[in-house]
Structure formats: C-alpha cells, structure tokens
Amino acid sequence: MQAAFDEIAASVDQDGRLYGAGYRGDLWTAFCQTVDFGRLADLLDAPGSFMRRPSQRIPDEDTNEDELGKAVPEHVIRQLDTQLVSLGTGVTYGIMDPAHVRAMFQTAYVVLRDSGRRPLEVVSLPRNCLERERDEVSLIWNNHKGRRMRRRLPITSSTVAAIAKWQALRDTLPDTPSVSEPYLFPAITSVGGSDHLMSNNFSAGMRAWVDNLETVNSDAMDAEGNVIPFDRSLIYPYAFRHSFAQRHADAGTPIDVLRDLMDHDDPKTTMGYYRVSLERKRKAVKTLSLMVTDRSGTATPCSSTAYEQRSVAVPFGGCTEPTNVKAGGHACPIRFQCSGCGFYRPDPSYLPAIEDHANSLRADREKARAMDAACFVIDNLTAQITSYEDVATKMRERMAALPENERAELEDAAAVLRRVRAGGEHKLLPLTVVSKAGR
Numbered sequence: 001m002q003a004a005f006d007e008i009a010a011s012v013d014q015d016g017r018l019y020g021a022g023y024r025g026d027l028w029t030a031f032c033q034t035v036d037f038g039r040l041a042d043l044l045d046a047p048g049s050f051m052r053r054p055s056q057r058i059p060d061e062d063t064n065e066d067e068l069g070k071a072v073p074e075h076v077i078r079q080l081d082t083q084l085v086s087l088g089t090g091v092t093y094g095i096m097d098p099a100h101v102r103a104m105f106q107t108a109y110v111v112l113r114d115s116g117r118r119p120l121e122v123v124s125l126p127r128n129c130l131e132r133e134r135d136e137v138s139l140i141w142n143n144h145k146g147r148r149m150r151r152r153l154p155i156t157s158s159t160v161a162a163i164a165k166w167q168a169l170r171d172t173l174p175d176t177p178s179v180s181e182p183y184l185f186p187a188i189t190s191v192g193g194s195d196h197l198m199s200n201n202f203s204a205g206m207r208a209w210v211d212n213l214e215t216v217n218s219d220a221m222d223a224e225g226n227v228i229p230f231d232r233s234l235i236y237p238y239a240f241r242h243s244f245a246q247r248h249a250d251a252g253t254p255i256d257v258l259r260d261l262m263d264h265d266d267p268k269t270t271m272g273y274y275r276v277s278l279e280r281k282r283k284a285v286k287t288l289s290l291m292v293t294d295r296s297g298t299a300t301p302c303s304s305t306a307y308e309q310r311s312v313a314v315p316f317g318g319c320t321e322p323t324n325v326k327a328g329g330h331a332c333p334i335r336f337q338c339s340g341c342g343f344y345r346p347d348p349s350y351l352p353a354i355e356d357h358a359n360s361l362r363a364d365r366e367k368a369r370a371m372d373a374a375c376f377v378i379d380n381l382t383a384q385i386t387s388y389e390d391v392a393t394k395m396r397e398r399m400a401a402l403p404e405n406e407r408a409e410l411e412d413a414a415a416v417l418r419r420v421r422a423g424g425e426h427k428l429l430p431l432t433v434v435s436k437a438g439r
C-alpha cells in the first residue's frame with residue numbers, strides 16, 4: 001500500500017513535471033476504491049492487508065498559486081496576440097465546424113489573458129457571463145476552488161466585445177450537447193464526462209498552437225547579438241493568471257484590491273507578486289543608476305541607494321535638491337524647470353517623458369508667439385527646449401554606443417521603472433472589485 005502511495009504521490013507527466021495535487025489525489029482515490037472493491041468482493045487474501053493509513057494523503061495544496069514568477073512575460077503575450085488567428089487550427093472538436101473551433105479557442109484565450117481567472121474557471125464560464133450595469137460590464141465567474149460562486153470581475157470593453165462576439169456565434173451553433181446549454185464553451189460530446197469545454201482540451205489546443213508558432217522570442221540576446229527564442233514550455237494556461245497578477249502588482253495596484261481581483265484566500269499568496277515586483281525594481285534601479293546624467297548630459301553615475309534615497313522622481317528625471325527630496329518632489333523652488341537646474345539627474349527611463357515635455361514646450365512657444373508674448377517668455381521656452389533636446393540626444397548617443405544585449409537590458413529596466421512610477425502616481429489598471437454576492 002505504501003509503495004503504491006509513494007508511486008502515485010511522486011507521479012510525473014511525460015516532461016518530468018509533478019502532476020497537480022488534484023490529479024494525484026484522484027489517482028490515489030481510484031486506487032483505494034479498487035482495494036475497497038477487492039475487500040467487499042472478498043478478493044483479498046489476508047484480512048487487514050492493504051490497509052490505508054491516515055498519513056497516506058496527497059496534500060490538497062494549490063501548487064499553481066505557489067509558482068509565482070512563472071508569469072508569461074508581457075512581450076511574449078504581445079507576440080502571441082499577433083499570431084492568435086491560428087489558435088485552434090487543426091483541432092478536432094466533436095462535430096464542431098473548424099472555424100467555430102478556432103473562434104471558441106481564441107475567445108477562451110482572450111478571457112484567460114484579460115481576466116486572470118484559472119483555466120477551469122474560464123472553460124466553465126456560464127453562457128450569460130456578462131452583467132451590465134450602467135457603463136460597467138462584469139464577468140460572472142465561479143471560484144470552484146474556493147467554492148464561491150457567481151463572483152464578479154470588471155472587464156475591459158475589448159474583452160466584453162470578444163465574449164459577446166462568441167456568444168452570438170455560440171447561439172447559432174448546431175448540435176452542441178444539451179448538457180452544455182448553460183455554458184459559454186460547449187463540451188466536445190455529451191458523454192465525455194464534462195458539461196463544458198475541458199481544461200485538458202483547451203491546454204492541448206494551446207500547446208499545439210504555441211509549439212507550432214513560427215517565432216516566439218525572449219528579450220535576451222546571445223553573445224553574437226541574436227535574439228534567443230523564448231522557452232515555449234513556459235507558456236501554458238495557468239501562467240496567464242500569474243501574468244495578470246504580476247501586471248497589476250507592477251502597476252502598483254493596492255494589495256487588498258489585487259487580493260480581491262485574484263480572489264485569493266491567503267493574502268500571503270497575493271504578497272508574493274509584490275515581492276517579484278520589488279526584486280525587478282531593485283534590478284532595474286541598479287542598471288539605471290549607472291546611466292544617470294546631469295542637466296548637460298554628462299554621466300554622473302550613482303549608487304542604487306543614492307538613486308532611491310537621496311533623490312526623488314520628478315516628471316522629467318531625478319531631483320537631488322534636499323528640500324524637494326524631503327517633500328517627496330512637491331517643493332521645487334524653481335517651478336520644475338529641471339533642464340536648467342544643477343540638481344537635475346535624468347536617466348534613460350525618463351526619455352519618453354523628456355521628449356513629450358519638449359514637444360509640449362514647443363506647442364507652448366507657438367501659443368506664446370501667437371499671443372504676442374514678451375521676448376523673455378519665448379526665450380525662456382526656447383532655452384528649455386534646447387536643453388531638454390541636448391540631454392535627450394546625449395542619452396540616446398550613450399545608449400546607442402552600448403552593445404546590443406546591454407542596450408536591451410537597459411530598455412527593459414527603464415520600462416520597469418516607468419511602470420513603477422506610473423503605478424505610484426495613478427493606477428494604470430483602474431479595476432475595482434464589485435462583489436455583490438459577498439465572499
């Protein structure tokens with residue numbers, strides 16, 4: 001009995017990965033039922049043989065939630081999106097027409113990507129899963145794991161449009177199994193053991209799609225400057241739930257909001273995503289602190305500590321003016337004319353903001369000219385534009401001189417810091433949880 005338990009508890013799939021706790025638990029239950037049958041039918045030789053011990057239990061852990069850091073990176077998701085049209089191609093699904101199969105798989109992918117629900121929660125969505133209230137549309141979904149049904153999640157208009165399009169198509173499908181009537185994604189057959197699309201079918205369809213895509217690149221390069229392909233085995237349905245959570249954590253969504261969005265039981269699980277964010281931020285600060293310049297574009301690298309603690313992020317760069325640092329960036333004595341200030345410390349993560357600001361200064365100068373403003377107003381604007389242009393040009397030249405892989409790393413770090421700053425000021429993903437059903 002112990003040998004059978006040990007074998008099942010450690011059983012792995014064909015890629016050598018431990019099966020999920022649920023699946024191993026099911027195997028163990030089936031084995032025990034077989035033994036019970038043997039006992040009832042008087043087929044076991046010795047009475048008391050094959051006794052089950054309390055310690056022989058597969059822990060009901062949610063290993064998936066523990067796989068923090070397994071998120072599909074956003075740049076990989078963008079590549080998948082551009083090739084979405086082929087998802088579902090070649091998949092046989094009962095008597096469903098191939099075009100409908102593709103539409104169903106592609107809709108399920110969009111919901112998975114945009115909602116962060118678990119794969120089972122996506123494939124078992126109710127047919128009428130959209131609830132409209134004034135301008136807001138919520139996804140109605142069931143948390144099977146937590147046994148909390150009819151949860152509501154605000155979703156964006158593009159996700160709503162994808163679901164609505166499939167719903168319209170779903171209504172025209174001939175001969176879907178009658179057991180699937182209440183579900184958005186019908187089962188393959190009425191005798192397949194599931195009333196809706198099964199997670200396994202969806203996973204298999206995604207696996208085939210991902211494996212056959214022409215290119216899926218990582219953001220890293222080898223020594224020759226060639227882009228390294230992304231490891232496709234890391235793209236699987238559950239990983240999109242991690243991507244959703246990581247996206248929010250990176251954007252600074254408050255932890256209690258993210259916990260509600262994820263419907264986590266334990267706040268520690270939610271916290272894990274912020275630890276990943278912090279780790280990324282730390283790495284990004286280390287990279288960018290070496291690229292800090294002064295207002296004239298001359299390199300003035302600093303330590304990570306100085307970058308974070310002895311300066312404050314103002315709109316177009318770092319500021320080291322002590323009073324302003326103490327006030328969190330709200331006490332600039334010269335009205336944020338940073339490009340003319342000795343305390344200004346920009347780095348490449350501010351390049352888009354610098355360029356945007358130079359553009360808006362140019363627009364202001366045009367307006368000032370049209371208003372027949374005094375020369376000193378025009379001159380001041382011109383001087384600011386020129387100095388911002390100088391600092392941006394020098395920064396770009398320094399970046400262009402870096403080897404390709406270092407430049408890619410720098411751009412990635414700059415994007416991380418921009419996201420962190422954006423999250424600190426305002427939420428990029430302004431979702432709030434509507435919970436009418438209660439927990």
Ligand code: SF4
Pocket residue numbers: 314318319320321324332333334335336337338339341342343344345
């Ligand atoms: S103008 Fe100088 S003091 Fe003011 S925010 Fe910019 S860098 Fe800081």
